[in-house]
Amino acid sequence: MPFPDVHLQLHAIRATELHAEAAAYRAPALHQLIRARLGWLLVELGLRLVNRPARALLTPA
DSSP: OOOTTHHHHHHHHHHHHHHHHHHHHHSOOHHHHHHHHHHHHHHHHHHHHHTSOHHHHHSOO
C-alpha cells in the first residue's frame, strides 16, 4: 500500500463534513424560528375565530 495515511485523511474530511451538517441541522436560523412561531400564532387565532359562537360575531363588543 503506497499511501497508508490516505484513508485517515478521507476519514478526517468526512468527519469535518458531518460536523458541519450537524451544526447546520442543530441550529436553525432566527428567521426560521420567528416564522414557525408566527405560523402557530396564526393557527391559534384561526381556531379561536372558528370556535366562536355565531351570536358573539353579530353583537358589538
